[in-house]
Amino acid sequence: MPEQTIDVVVLGAGIVGVSAAFAARQRGMSVVLVDRREPGSETSYGNAGIISSSSVTPLNNPSLWKSLPKYLTNRHAALRWNPLWAARNASWIVRFLADASPSRLKPRADALRGLIGASGKLHREWIVQAGAGHRLRETGSLKAWRTDSVETAKQEQALLADYGIASELLDRQAISAIEPDIVPVYKVGLLHSESASVDSPGSVVKAYAQMFASAGGIIRPSEVTAIAPEGDGWRVSLSSGEISARHVVVALGPWSADLLRPLGYRVPLAVERGYHREFRPNPSRSLRRPIYDVDGCFFVTPMERGIRVSSGVELTDRDAPSSFAQIEQVVPLAREVVEFGDPVGEVWRGARPTLPDSLPMIGPAPRHRGLWLGFGNQHIGFTTGPATGAAIAAMIDGAPAPYDVAPFAPSRYI
């Protein structure tokens, strides 16, 4: 493919970038996908592998106010925060909290419902097409309470029902019926029965990237150093040369804001860091689906390599040294539920890219033609990557997006 004929360069081969690249290729465009690492090696590698049907309520919702006092202690497993980071990012925090008001819940939940619904369909189609269907488990995802929280679970069930999302309320016995090998510590469960999970999110993204390459897309391993307008299109500077194209898609996850600053865009993108550790499974005590332990504030997911325990949110600089306090706090709690053996590999750290309203940016950059933004998918980017990418490919093609993208317009912030 001669470089001057390239329609689209996609920067970043996480789930969002790979999806945008594949969807653009499906529409017949010539596409180059650039990443300094192998596809699916960063945030899209280390997540809990859930393709969620139910995450329509962003983390900054009205219930956050009630939890805030316990979070301020900076000892809670759900949230740790660096005071220096907080001082430097006070305006992001204020905007994030402002969106936790009751009036801001419904519009954002409506928006996420569209994105999540469209993504679930694409994942289920693509994972088979990519030859990775064996990685998909249609066993739902279980949210579980150790305390007597039937009313809380019922409220969540009612909210999901308003959005047409099915869930099942479970008592201790019903939980044991679907997860016979876990220790019966949970009194109440809500089975998100329309959610699915995968046993290796990184491998799924690699399979989608391979599917893109098989469809005639080009994967170029290189560091992206800058982007600049050039004639009717864009010049992308790489550590290994340059590419010119008519359109450029920034899908660099938690690194996305860096590249946009020289163009005059100050994107209020923060990161909610998180950790995971994997452990050798006990083959006679298996886990059928991801469980979110509400009281312990961790996810435990059966993965290809073992049992993956994932931690809550750490608010600090993206590249600050790791702090293992949260993951060390939750591993013993996970052992109370699932029997597993020694660790496999080291602790992994990742950074959920988050804008103050917890909605991603999906669409055109307001002051540059041919520049498209797809990032900020927070806690549910593995779920929402496919429809984020597909909507961008549709917009580049001048076609309607498969759901309402207006709430995700980058112009709301830049």
Ligand SMILES: Cc1cc2nc3c(=O)[nH]c(=O)nc-3n(C[C@H](O)[C@H](O)[C@H](O)COP(=O)(O)OP(=O)(O)OC[C@H]3O[C@@H](n4cnc5c(N)ncnc54)[C@H](O)[C@@H]3O)c2cc1C
């Ligand atoms: C602990 C944890 C658990 C999670 N669990 C879930 C879950 O169960 N379900 C769910 O839906 N979501 C989950 N998420 C969120 C999800 O993982 C992210 O939202 C999603 O992976 C973001 O994808 P992305 O493509 O935007 O970014 P990434 O996957 O980070 O991709 C960005 C890519 O850009 C590349 N890049 C960056 N800078 C450059 C450069 N200068 N040059 C070249 N390449 C560059 C990187 O190498 C990387 O490959 C979780 C996140 C964490 C941290």
